[in-house]
Amino acid sequence: MSEQDDRIRARQRERAKVMAWLLGGFVVLLFAITIVKIQAGMGA
Numbered sequence: 001m002s003e004q005d006d007r008i009r010a011r012q013r014e015r016a017k018v019m020a021w022l023l024g025g026f027v028v029l030l031f032a033i034t035i036v037k038i039q040a041g042m043g044a
Helices: 003-043
Strands: none
């Protein structure tokens, strides 16, 4: 592979890591919202 291919692959890996972090954060956010709604429903 050429140096340019290596740079492209490195950018793709970095972009994939960012997307993984964002997706993971979104899942945690949805989980937290669900827990809060369940607890609010039980208290009412």
